[in-house]
Amino acid sequence: MLRGHHKRYHKLYLYSFDRKHPALHEIDDEDFIGCWEEDGLAIVFFHKPKDALLDRLAKELGLTIEDRAEVSYDEWSEGRKISCLKFGDIVLRPVWEEGPGLKFDPGVVFGSGNHPTTKLCLSWIYKLWQEYGPFEKVADLGCGAGLLSLLSASLGAQVLAVDFNPLCVELTRKNLALNHLEHRATVYCEDVKKLVPFEADLVIANLFKGLLLDLFGLPSFWQNRYYLFSGFSPAMEKELREALWPKARIKGREEENGWVIWFVENEV
Ligand SMILES: C[S@@+](CC[C@H](N)C(=O)[O-])C[C@H]1O[C@@H](n2cnc3c(N)ncnc32)[C@H](O)[C@@H]1O
Known part of the structure; x- marks a missing residue:
């Protein structure tokens, strides 16, 4: 979700982890959007690329990053415009x-x-x-x-x-x-x-x-x-x-x- 100075979504940077971890919800970074959990897996979302930060975090927590992706918010929304x-x-x-x-x-x-x-x-x-x-x-x-x-x-x-x-x-x-x-x-x-x-x-x-x-x-x-x-x-x-x-x-x-x-x- 939008935090700090972010007023809308443009690009999304996704990192998929092999399992969930409470620390993935508490990432202290101004570009952090949030952590999606489903079926024991976790995907963290950012407004900007965060490879170094997440590689470090994965190592500290003993997790594996299984996938990384960059998508536009429009692609993520399947081309359906968000409006009033x-x-x-x-x-x-x-x-x-x-x-x-x-x-x-x-x-x-x-x-x-x-x-x-x-x-x-x-x-x-x-x-x-x-x-x-x-x-x-x-x-x-x-x-x-x-x-x-x-x-x-x-x-x-x-x-x-x-x-x-x-x-x-x-x-x-x-x-x-x-x-x-x-x-x-x-x-x-x-x-x-x-x-x-x-x-x-x-x-x-x-x-x-x-x-x-x-x-x-x-x-x-x-x-x-x-x-x-x-x-x-x-x-x-x-x-x-x-x-x-x-x-x-x-x-x-x-x-x-x-x-x-x-x-x-x-x-x-
Ligand atoms: C199709 S979306 C609907 C979201 C919203 N209610 C709407 O109408 O726009 C279904 C939601 O159900 C959640 N969900 C799916 N299975 C669930 C389950 N077994 N228990 C709780 N939530 C579940 C998903 O995470 C997702 O957010």
Whole structure:
């Protein structure tokens, strides 16, 4: 995430380590963006090349740097531009855009507002608020950059957010704090499945198909009423629909650029 004098992202320098280590989160360097952890591995991100610093650190910590890469922020964002997002009278702006509304640092994790699934989730959160809301408690499962939590908190919900990638947790907390909404959310660094059961009026899960199937199969996951599910393509819907039935009913569906969102009501 953006720290110190950095106001936006241009080039990214990535270093992949063979395993995670707490010290990789505490690197004291003005160009440090953050440390991504997944499946026991760690990738550290910088605004500038840091070979000497990281070679030294790897030696001190007994780690191996397995890969180094330089990519533009546009490439990293898969060519999808990060810009203002508007839902009714609510505007979410990347920190480098001047103007009123909610501010966010898009970071280098998923969910910076430029992916169709994030946009679909945001627009459905807003829409559901108009039709069914307000929602007192919202769960954001796999919070990424935290925009779904941010919008829900700004609409007045108390949010439970979770992601197993510490960089997502850090960025979600930062994005809430940028808007003075940190008191409206608890952000956990944990596996989603370990958080079940939880209580929420609206559960939002923009996750991959395998994890959605796992969650659908947990009876204690179905103790809430309204759910938004995204992160899958039309080709995956049949399998997901079969796993859903007869627990819950799809009340709404939208598709954008090959991605789907479902609004589901649990009628049990
Ligand atoms: C598709 S992204 C969605 C991000 C954000 N909610 C959005 O809609 O833009 C999925 C997120 O779920 C997280 N994730 C994937 N599997 C997870 C698991 N088992 N437990 C916790 N988080 C997980 C990933 O780290 C990633 O940030």
